[in-house]
Amino acid sequence: MKKDLEELIRDGDLNGLTGLLSKLSPEERQASSKIAIQLAHVDWTADRLSFLPSFIYGRSLQTEAAAAAALGCCTLTQLKRLGKRGLPRSYAALKVLSDRNSEWLDVWAGNALRTSPAIWPAVRLLIRAGRCATPEVPEYTMGLTTGIKHSYLLQRDLDPDDLKNVSLDDITLVDALQDDPDLLDRDLWKIFEITGTSEFSLGGHDSMARSHHRYSRVTYDLGPNLWSWSLAELSKSGKLARKRLLDCCLTTLVAESNRDRARPYRALHDELLPTTADLTERSAHYLSLLPSPIPELSTFARKIVSALVKGGHLKARDTLAYVPGLLAQRAKAPAKDAVKLLDYAFSTKDEDPSELSMIAADGLAHPSPDLHSATIERLENWAPSASSELVQRVSDLRDNVAPTVRHRVDEWLAANGSRHAHEPGGPEIENLVEMANQLDPPLAELAAIPDLLTALAQGRIATPEVRSDGTDIPRLEASDRLEPIADLDELIEACAARIEAEPKDEDDIERCLDGILRMTHLRPTDFERRTSPLRKRLMELIQLRRGINLQLALVAWLRGVEPVHEGEDLILPLPEERLTGSIGEDLTFEVQRVMDLCPLITKSISLPLPALPTHKPGWIDPPVLVERLIAWQTAEQTPTTAECALAFLRLAPEHRSDALKLAQPLRGEIGDAMRYCLGGDAEVGDSAELWAAAARTRSPWDDDPAVDQRHPDLGPDAGLAARYKFSPESNHYECIEPCWHYHGINFDAAEPFAGWVQYTQLPFPLNTLGDTSPRTLTEATPRCGHWDQDKPLPVALHTRGGPAGPTLWPLVLEPYFAKSFQQLNYSLQLDDRAQVASDLPPLLDQDVPLRPMTMHTLLLSLGVKDSMARQAAVDAASAAIEDGRLGHQSLAAYLGSLLRAGVFLPNRLAASLSFVAAASRAHSYVVSHALLGALQGEPPEAKWVKREMKPYLDLLLELLTDLKLGVDHPATRAFITALDCGGKTGTQARALLALKGMTHPRIVEEVMGVLLSGRIVRVRRWQDRRATATSD
Amino acid sequence: MSQIAVAHHYRYLYPSELDEAGKRHRLRLATSGGVAPNPHFFNGRLLRPQRDATLLRGLMSVVQARYHVPPAMLTRILLESDPVVTAGSERLRFEGFAGCASVYARVDLLATAIDGELSNHGTTNVDFNPPMVAALGRIRDGDDVSLSVGSDEVRLQYGADSIVEKKVRLPTRWLKSFVEVQAYQARMEPVFSTSGTEAHRFLRSIPRSRTGRRGCCVVVAGRGLRMSQVPRGAHVRVGGIERLRPIESLALHAKQLQVFRDPASTASAWVLDFDDARFSIVLSPDVWRGFSGEGQVLADLATDAPEKLQRVRAALQWSTVIDPERLSQDSGFGDSDIGPTLARLGARGLVGYDLVDNAYFHRELPFDLSLIEALQPRLKNARKLVDERKVSIVSRTGTSAEAYVASSDVEHRVVINGDDERCSCPWYAKHHGERGPCKHVLAAKLYIDQNEAEL
Incomplete structure (x- = not known):
């Protein structure tokens, strides 16, 4: 019998199975349950069921047969454990269950619905057949929301062949509901009591219906497929009580916090066409909805409440409890409506104006200047002589008020006997000047401190940038020193942590590799016992795929097995099993590097890892590298050129002359290259990658004619230093439909802004301009990060993201930022999946120069969608202004070109810039003057383009007002004048032009104090590093 | 596989409600479990009714939130857990967790916020039904609002028909989190504080979208705070910063915001101080890590000293602020024993921790505490x-x-x-x-x- 059952399942013979099960005794069924469960767990890949209605997702005949067998043989507990695999998806399987006539069918129905609410049609069939009671679980109602049409079909018991021709679109919800009248009396009302999920809820159903309708090739009426429309129709025909529907609808909306789930209830509310009397009767609900976290619901409620108040159907005082909630919302519209409600209340003359003023004062905490203006207007009118509590409240909020409105607040406070405390100034300028004069002159010159002091003496503001290119300053910080792994216990623990999870510190992997290589000869007596957990875990986790590196070294250390690369496969010939993984013909640089180390590890040749950083992030103190290479030479071993190239690129700028002296004993090509890196003379050898790396290390920003002559055409950053040109073009433009703001089909190629292009979708408009061999970075990029034996690209290896990226060539991060730039350049609508935010922290290193690629990455990140990436960019820009890397002139130049190219969503970029400006008045100065510099040149003609400038004008107006400066530059004035196209943009343009600026000594001192103190900190840091280096 | 829920029975004699009559309101909170089946703790008035109602709504916004839904999360574990209230010697504390147990929230109404009589001490569940929570939104400061937590009279007034019974599958994470969160709080240290206005300005800048597994730092910037991707100076690292949003609207009227952090992890606590009331939320180290799985109390649970625990417990006497010195005298144990013993009592759900007072408080969870170790x-x-x-x-x-x-x-x-x-x-x-x-x-x-x- 068991054999028959198994064969029938394997054949997917549902009819045969039904027949067999009907003949089995309870004992025989129990005996067969094991095989049914076993086969239900098999993932069958044979023919899939195609004749079932679509409530039942595609399932193989064998799986369905196994489920039917389980339903016929298993106990309730066994079926529960089977989960979805034990649910019926066909008439046959359902019949098997129904025929068992078990007492536990009620419980089974509840369990099945909990497992999947999609099983509702089957459960409903059993209920209507009187086989089980209605389960009292929320999943029953959830299933109803999506399963009602399927139930209608199932009830018809159609032939499978007929079902093929039935479309769910042919059945309306009204028909399906009227077909099952019991639902209308009881179960249907429960849809207002459950939360549901994105799939099983009214919102989920209607959203799916809309989507289906939108993409359907057949034209049909959407309404009958929506719950909102259908319930309203049933109400019109008297099948459902309209008032009850309205009440339920509103109760649900009050409790709802999800926009999608709320949508159909809101639509139903409107379909029910509530009268003014209905609305008045339910005003408490609408009031409760005012502070809803769902903007659409809040707007919906505000409109109704405002209409009721306006029409005299609702007392304005009843709305006052909700006003603080509206004023606290981030959007401007609810807050403005809150002020209107206060106006209504004031107009009744029933309310105490001082109480209304107290409520209104919260408007000053809103981010919008318009709200500040509206609030102070109320305070001026309602509370000319205010209570001490109100004065204190306004005084507390005063600093939040926009500069353009702040003077009105100050006047109101003064009229009420309160004078705001004088704003705190910047650092004490005399002390700063004294400190600046005591700094090391050459380093102070690099930081442009003399220029700052001159400007200060002349009573003006200047933002000269630091002149260091990163090679002329000490980089090794004592606190960033990396200690190599000390002993075997530490090595085991570090390796175990590394293979379990991504390390918090990327240097860990280098330390582990170094530890393994240095301690490979250590074999204490309890070595096996101590390393056995690590060995076991390693073999559990190991996967031969791209990016594998430490695991290979661990296998060599703990198992004595070296990996082999054959064709596209990486092979580990372990004694018990030969592990193989496909990783491609070209090995990544990291894998090749570890594979080169493995023979030394298996032979227990103990040596230091040449490229192990001595300091974060990725620096090597040059004398230490020389000592390591001497150790290799003493052991008569030669590191690979890849290892040496990486080690060279990590060399810090300091101690090079000391290292050069130490390097004299080094022999061979590596010795020559080492000395060449350090500034010595040598004849360029044969290994292109070694000498390209040496050339870049010796002088990263300059061409090396000797290396280029010996190894020409290696691409950017080899013999020739890479050059980048950013050239937005307008003719690579193809738009299917408006994607987002800028990419409308309204684009006119004749637009005076030649840069109004779909910049973000251009195929990487980057060009490297090598005079002799121009190459695009696009060409180089596919090879980046990969080690190709035939095409040596030593420097390209660092063009990769991730935490390790900036540690590969810490002196030059332009290629590292190229990856982020490519992503950002593709689209600024990137969300967190692009992980741009994690690539940006190196920008915060004040010794990383803001060269073109870095600068573009920084600016594009200020306008990216991902809020965390934007935050990182705001941090970086703020830090760069403070430490002197970023002045208003270079910011203006980059910003100008990008604004014209239409890269940004204006509101988003303006918000980011306002965060940068908020750091201090010095930041405010740099941002405002960068905007003044960017808003020059030929102005746009199209009105919509002009309107796009409003967020920048808003920001500029507030910043300049705060700094008490005006728009002086004729080119900027001309540009802004041309923006006066009426409306709000025109108003802001005129307000800007009307600003009368004059230099305030206190503001000059404050701005210059911030700039000066940032650079003093920086120079002192360089001095400390130099002092530490000397003492070392 | 560990147990994910335990059966729990809430039995309220009546539904909590706000009885409104013009400017006079009566807020009746129904109780269930704890020191008695339906204990009566307090009768009196709220002196700042709108503010207190807002705080209680803030608590519920945390309790009803779920900041992380693990892939294997069973949808049937619904949010059925009611907050608990503790009536100590001089204040009322309402506590609860978000559905994912990654956020703990507590409202402390101090003696100056309530005018009335604490008739009893203890901890119990409170019915926070949606109509009552919605009605709290209608309270204004000018209203006269009386508050009762439990009542001796309701049995007569309401009769048997009004009994609210909820048989729920109480998520074990709720129970475990209560004991874990106090272990974190006891280790925390203050980092910085800022005015309510500045706090509100900072909280408004928090992104609306979920930040997922990515963390960020909150750093001091001038007089206020700002988000940053790098730690600079006094800072707190926060994973899932959107979890701070429930205190956004509350901060505007707070006197100050105090921020605490756990030096051993990235858990942090944010306390809004209103002079006569406090609203605290404690964030777990990451949004996907509920407090329940943190294992901070395992070592304390593993240590058995039943007699010592019993004697110290007997000396707690529902103190709002447990003074270790006094406890040492009352229990007869040395000062050095008291700290670890309180930690062990915390691990067993018998005390909570107040960051502002920097002290434990007596609170015996109204659940089957024998389950704690078994879970x-x-x-x-x-x-x-x-x-x-x-x-x-x-x-x-x-x-x-x-x-x-x-x-x-x-x-x-x-x-x-x-x-x-x-x-x-x-x-x-x-x-x-x-x-x-x-x-x-x-x-x-x-x-x-x-x-x-x-x-």
């Missing part, structure tokens, strides 16, 4: 390892020990050196003790405790 799989497995004689001590000197603990097919090496505990197992390799000790470390410590004399 800790790591501790159960450690005891099993000891029972099965899987622990062997290699060396033991002073507070140091080296042991091997046999697992299924490999021996794990445990090295204990004072508070530094290391193991060669994958759990330790992943978490380095940040999420509590692994079962091997626990087993080694249990074994050493049990065999102290022989070792």
Whole structure:
């Protein structure tokens, strides 16, 4: 019998199975349950069921047969454990269950619905057949929301062949509901009591219906497929009580916090066409909805409440409890409506104006200047002589008020006997000047401190940038020193942590590799016992795929097995099993590097890892590298050129002359290259990658004619230093439909802004301009990060993201930022999946120069969608202004070109810039003057383009007002004048032009104090590093 | 597999409600469980009714929120847990957790916020039904609002028909989180504080979208705070910063915001101070890490000293702020014993921790507390390892020990050196003790405790 059952399942013979099960005794069924469960767990890949209605997702005949067998043989507990695999998806399987006539069918129905609410049609069939009671679980109602049409079909018991021709679109919800009248009396009302999920809820159903309708090739009426429309129709025909529907609808909306789930209830509310009397009767609900976290619901409620108040159907005082909630919302519209409600209340003359003023004062905490203006207007009118509590409240909020409105607040406070405390100034300028004069002159010159002091003496503001290119300053910080792994216990623990999870510190992997290589000869007596957990875990986790590196070294250390690369496969010939993984013909640089180390590890040749950083992030103190290479030479071993190239690129700028002296004993090509890196003379050898790396290390920003002559055409950053040109073009433009703001089909190629292009979708408009061999970075990029034996690209290896990226060539991060730039350049609508935010922290290193690629990455990140990436960019820009890397002139130049190219969503970029400006008045100065510099040149003609400038004008107006400066530059004035196209943009343009600026000594001192103190900190840091280096 | 829910029965004599009549309101909170089936704790008036109502709504916004839904989360574990209220000697505390247990929220109404009589002490569940919570939104400061927590009179007034019974599957994470969160709070230290206005401005800048697994720092910027991707100066690292949004609107009227952090992890606490009331939220180290799985109390649960616990517990007397010195005198134990004993009582759900007072407070959770240890799989497995004689001590000197603990097919090496505990197992390799000790470390410590004399 068991054999028959198994064969029938394997054949997917549902009819045969039904027949067999009907003949089995309870004992025989129990005996067969094991095989049914076993086969239900098999993932069958044979023919899939195609004749079932679509409530039942595609399932193989064998799986369905196994489920039917389980339903016929298993106990309730066994079926529960089977989960979805034990649910019926066909008439046959359902019949098997129904025929068992078990007492536990009620419980089974509840369990099945909990497992999947999609099983509702089957459960409903059993209920209507009187086989089980209605389960009292929320999943029953959830299933109803999506399963009602399927139930209608199932009830018809159609032939499978007929079902093929039935479309769910042919059945309306009204028909399906009227077909099952019991639902209308009881179960249907429960849809207002459950939360549901994105799939099983009214919102989920209607959203799916809309989507289906939108993409359907057949034209049909959407309404009958929506719950909102259908319930309203049933109400019109008297099948459902309209008032009850309205009440339920509103109760649900009050409790709802999800926009999608709320949508159909809101639509139903409107379909029910509530009268003014209905609305008045339910005003408490609408009031409760005012502070809803769902903007659409809040707007919906505000409109109704405002209409009721306006029409005299609702007392304005009843709305006052909700006003603080509206004023606290981030959007401007609810807050403005809150002020209107206060106006209504004031107009009744029933309310105490001082109480209304107290409520209104919260408007000053809103981010919008318009709200500040509206609030102070109320305070001026309602509370000319205010209570001490109100004065204190306004005084507390005063600093939040926009500069353009702040003077009105100050006047109101003064009229009420309160004078705001004088704003705190910047650092004490005399002390700063004294400190600046005591700094090391050459380093102070690099930081442009003399220029700052001159400007200060002349009573003006200047933002000269630091002149260091990163090679002329000490980089090794004592606190960033990396200690190599000390002993075997530490090595085991570090390796175990590394293979379990991504390390918090990327240097860990280098330390582990170094530890393994240095301690490979250590074999204490309890070595096996101590390393056995690590060995076991390693073999559990190991996967031969791209990016594998430490695991290979661990296998060599703990198992004595070296990996082999054959064709596209990486092979580990372990004694018990030969592990193989496909990783491609070209090995990544990291894998090749570890594979080169493995023979030394298996032979227990103990040596230091040449490229192990001595300091974060990725620096090597040059004398230490020389000592390591001497150790290799003493052991008569030669590191690979890849290892040496990486080690060279990590060399810090300091101690090079000391290292050069130490390097004299080094022999061979590596010795020559080492000395060449350090500034010595040598004849360029044969290994292109070694000498390209040496050339870049010796002088990263300059061409090396000797290396280029010996190894020409290696691409950017080899013999020739890479050059980048950013050239937005307008003719690579193809738009299917408006994607987002800028990419409308309204684009006119004749637009005076030649840069109004779909910049973000251009195929990487980057060009490297090598005079002799121009190459695009696009060409180089596919090879980046990969080690190709035939095409040596030593420097390209660092063009990769991730935490390790900036540690590969810490002196030059332009290629590292190229990856982020490519992503950002593709689209600024990137969300967190692009992980741009994690690539940006190196920008915060004040010794990383803001060269073109870095600068573009920084600016594009200020306008990216991902809020965390934007935050990182705001941090970086703020830090760069403070430490002197970023002045208003270079910011203006980059910003100008990008604004014209239409890269940004204006509101988003303006918000980011306002965060940068908020750091201090010095930041405010740099941002405002960068905007003044960017808003020059030929102005746009199209009105919509002009309107796009409003967020920048808003920001500029507030910043300049705060700094008490005006728009002086004729080119900027001309540009802004041309923006006066009426409306709000025109108003802001005129307000800007009307600003009368004059230099305030206190503001000059404050701005210059911030700039000066940032650079003093920086120079002192360089001095400390130099002092530490000397003492070392 | 560990248990995910336990059966719990809420039985309220009446639904909590706000009875409105013009400007006079009566807020009646129904109670269930704890020191009595339906205890009566308080009758009186709210002196700042709109503010207090807003705080209670803020608490509910946390309790009804779920900041993380794990892939294997069963949808049937619904949010059915009511907050608990503790009536101490001079204040009312309302506590609850978000559905994912990654946020703990508490409202403290101090003596100056309530005018009335605390008729009893204890902890109980409170019915926070949606109509009552919605009605709280209608309260204004000018209203006269009386508050009762439980009532002796309601039985007569409402009769049997009004009884609200909720048989729920109480998520075990709710129960476990209550004991874990106080362990975190007891370790926390103040980092910075700022005015309510500045706090509100900062909270408004928090992104609306979910930040997922990515963390960020909150740093001091001038007089206020700002988000940053890098730690600079006084800072707090926060994973899932959107969890701070419930306090956004509350901060505007707060006197100040105090921020605390746990030095051993990235858990943080944010306390809004209103002079006569406080609203605190404690964030777990990451949005996907509920407090329930943090294992911070495992070591305390593993330590048995029933007599000591009993005597200290008896001396707690529902103190709002437990004074260790006084407790030492009352219980007869030395000062050095009191701190660890309170931590063990916390691990058993018998005390909570107040960051502003920097002290424990007496609060006995109104649940079956015998479940707490039974719900800790790591501790159960450690005891099993000891029972099965899987622990062997290699060396033991002073507070140091080296042991091997046999697992299924490999021996794990445990090295204990004072508070530094290391193991060669994958759990330790992943978490380095940040999420509590692994079962091997626990087993080694249990074994050493049990065999102290022989070792």
